Amino acid sequence: MKKLFKVILYFLLIVLGIILIATLVFNAYYATLNKRAKKELQEVPRLIVGELQFRDLNKNGKLDPYEDRRQPVDVRVEDVLSRMTLDEKVGLMWQPPIGVGDQGELQSKPGILSSVSTYDAIIHKKLNHFNLFTVPATKALANWSNNLQQLAEQTRLGIPVSISTDPRHGISNFIGMGLLGGNWSRWPEPIGLAAIGDSSLVVEFGQIARQEYRAVGIHTALHPMADLATDPRWARINGTFGEDAKLSARLTAAYIHGFQGDKLDTNSVACMTKHWPGGGPQEKGEDAHFHYGKNQVYPGNNFAYHLIPFEAALKANTAMIMPYYGIAVDQTSENVGMSFNKEIITKLLREEYGYDGVVCSDWGIIEGFSFLGYELVEAKNWGVEKLTVDERIAKVIDAGVDQLGGNMHTRQLLRLVRKGVVSEDRINQSARRLLRVKFELGLFDNPFVDPEQAVEIVNQKKFQKKGKLAQRKSIVLLKNQLNGGGGKVLPLTKGIKIYTENINPELASNYATVVNQPEEADFAILRLNTPFEERTDDFIERMFHQGDLNFPEAELSRLLNIMRKKPTIICMYLDRPAVIPEISKQSSGLLADFGAEDDAVLDVIFGDFKPHAKLPFELPSSMEAVEAQKEDMPYDSKDPLYPFGFGLTYGE
Template sequence: MKKLFNAILYFLLVALGIILVATIIFNGYYSILNKRAAKELQEVSQLTVDGLPFRDLNKNGQLDPYEDHRQPVDLRVDDILRQMTLEEKIGLMWHPPIGIDDEGELQAKPSILSSVSTYDAIIYRKLNHFNLLNVSEARELAIWSNKIQQLAEQTRLGIPISISTDPRHGIRNFIGRNSFDGNWSKWPEPIGLAATRDSLLVVEFGRIASQEYRAVGIRTALHPMADLATDPRWGRINGTFGEDAHLAAQMTAAYIYGFQGAELGPNSVACMTKHWPGGGPQENGEDAHFQYGKNQIYPGNNFNYHLIPFQAALKAKTAMIMPYYGIAVDQTNENVGMSFNKEIITKLLREEYGYDGVVCTDWGIIEGLSFMGYELVEAKNWGVEKLSVEERIVKVIHAGVDQFGGNMHTRQLLKLVRQGTISEKRIDESARRLLSAKFALGLFDNPFVDPDQAVEIVNQEAFKAKGQLAQRKSIVLLKNKQSSSGTSALPLPKGIKIYTENIDQNEAARYATVVDRLDEADVAILRLKTPYEERDDDLMESLFHQGNLHFQEPERSRLLNIMQQKPTIVCIYMDRPAVIPQLSRQCSGLLADFGAQDDAVLDIVFGDFSPSGRLPFEIPSSMEAVKAQKEDLPYDSKDPLFPFGFGLTYE
């Protein structure tokens, strides 16, 4: 036994030693790399011309056209393109994730969120577009933004950094809702904005969110989603504006106008509208992030219907477009993912619709997410799985795309251009579009932010109040049972005894007396969420709500038992339409929310705010009806429990 113990101890000490040595080597390598990279930097001086200040970004002691904000964008782009090396042009075309170290420091070595250090990415790989995943508080984020812009301005041409983010303002965000939120004003999800039917409110949301983003240095919004929620099983419905194309078009245009204004400028955040040409008609409702959801199908022959919101986005001058992962099955001459499909990008978007803005792929279509050689998330290379990395790059560029989201294969693209497979002229086309957006946003003139102002702007009281109003306006009253005497179940009188589930008791105590036992209560108030299938075969899959929409046993019986004992008010968070015929029959009052804090729900329940929201999708009566639907058609389930547009009020 002693020998075995000694052997185990020896093994553990050796393993610990190997890990320690590997860590020292890893940290030492990146410390040396970062120091060597920093030696390539040059300080930027300020020029004064005609009494105006300018940054000497290329450090040549004179004012070049691209440094002069008085010049038109096209002239500035021409000037900097003439000065750029091929490597610098190629660096524009990649848009990987980036991380932030503690207290707003630049990421000094790779992590799960970013596989290279910030210095390596900017100085050696010449990258200047990054997707921000982990978000710190406003001050730290603003400090980090200034540090990364300062690093960028000291490179050869001083090309500024464009920082992007997925939606941050929803209460239950699609991905990373707890880890990556940040301290923003809180609004309903986009599906909830659609439920308000208030396009002016959506414009106001865009303006507020844009101010908060700009305050911390974020200048590209990887949203809105103009997709249509025509299959209720789809796991991304809460990011859409529902299943009706005309409502979604109205909301999409308002959203873009709020973020960008009438024209893209220094007070704009550029919108990357997604997912061209509409990612909603997923076969069996499965999402295209996964191989089993790669097909988008059109059994109702309704492909063009899904283009309607994108037509509105183009009219609103969306700065950027993102295609989806999926294959539009049998809609073109080849069944490949959207970003690989020349008919989808060049013929339809570029030529038929005349779009000349930036087209950026969805994330990870060239390679998946890996860390230390271990694949965390598979590549979304549907239809071209057998192609090599270089062949996929060629196919995407020939399809008409400008930028690769989530990847950074700069060396492979450089090789392809040098060997003549891709022309430098074609690279210039994409570089021109990407640079034009940077110039229009004013990043070449002043990319820096004020950390003190960031603290004052982000989540300020006025913004918070607007978000709280939007939450209340988005809640839909679906059922308000009347007694034989004609009295409605809602609103509830204040001061009664209530039993609650999934509601903050301190918040509830502001409206009524909260009791711990159901038998002591006058009324039960339950906050629930639409059911989904637990799937966690990989990191990404665990973040999605997919599959069945009905409550399973024994939970369904437990809920019905509560309703049989006491009058029960139910509020369901509907990131997807829940299948709830039994719960709907048994409860006294039924609400749907699309991202709302407890006080917003309780204000409706106790009558401090009259419900006004209307359903942005129909609520089906059964899973059989869901399965019988055609994936590309709106509101086509048999005998829906509640139709599209339904909503009650107290008035």
């Protein structure tokens, strides 16, 4: 036994030794790499012309056209482009994630959400577009932005960095508050804005979010989602404006106007509208992040319907477009993912619609992420799985894409250009589009932010108040009737006894007396989420709410048991539709929310705010009805429980 113990001990010591050595080598390698990279940096002099001051970004002692904000954008673009090396042009065409230090320091080595050192990425790989996931407090984030821009301006041409993000202002956000949180004003999800249906409110939201983003140095919104929620099983419905093309088109245009204004300028945030040409008609509702959801299908021959919101986005001058992962099955001559499809990008978007803005692929279409031979994140290279990495890169650029999200295969693209597979003229086309946005946003002139001002702007009380009001406005009243033919139930009278689930009891006590058992209460108030299938193949898949819309039998029985004991008010968070005929029948009051804090829900239940929102999608009556409908058709399930546009108010 002692011998076995010694063997185990020695083995553990060897493993620890290997880990220690690997850590030391890892740290030493990046310390050396960063030191070498920093030697290439130069301080940026200021040039004085009359009463004006300019940054001498290329450090040559004179004011060149690209440094002169008085020059037209096109002149500035051509000037800097003529000075760029092929390496620098290629660096523009990739947008990987980047890490942020807790105190605003630059990430000096790879981390969980960023696979490069910041110094290596900007100085050696010539990258200057990145997207953010987890972020620190507002002031630290603003300081980090300034540190990053200071590093960028000290490179050879001083090309500023552009920072992007997925939506951060929702109560839940698509992939969770852990990755997309922060100290922002809190609003309903986009599907909640659709429930309100007020274009002016959507513009106002965009203007507020824009101010908060720019205050901390975020320049690109990887949103809005102009996709249509025509299959209720799809996991991404909460990021859309629902299933009606006209409603989505109107709100998509308003959203872009709020973020960008009439045209891009120094106050704007550039919108990357997604997912061209519409990611909603997923086969069986499965999402295209995964191989089993790679197909988008059109059994109703309704491809053109899904283009309507994108047409509105193009008229609103969206700065950027993102294609989705999926294959639009049999809609073109080649069944490949959208970004690989030349007919989808060049023929349809570029030629037929005349779009000359930036097209950026969705994340990770070239290569996935593996560790020790285990694929942690699969590549979303649907239809081109058998192609090599080089062949995928060449194909996506030939299709008309300007930038590739999530990957950074600069070396491979350089090799393709030098071999003549991709022409430098083609690289120049994309570089022009990408540089134009940087100039229009004013980043070449002043990419820096004021950290103290950022603290004052982000999540200021006025913004908080408007977000909270929007939460209340987005709540839909679906039922208000006591079982057995009784009268109206809502609004409840304050001071009654209530039993609650998934509501902060301390907050609820401001409205009523909270009791511990349903039997002790006058009413039960339950907050529920739309059910989904637990899928655990990888950590990305666990973030997606997919599959069956029914409540599991055990949970449904438990809920119905409570409702039989006491009159019950249900408020359900609908990140996608739910199948709830039994719950609807047994409840006394039924509300739908699309991202609302407890006080917003309680204000509606107790009459401090009267509901008037409408359902942005139908609620199907059964999974059989869901499975029988066509993925590309709106509101087409048989005998829906609640139709699109349904919503009561008090007094009805």
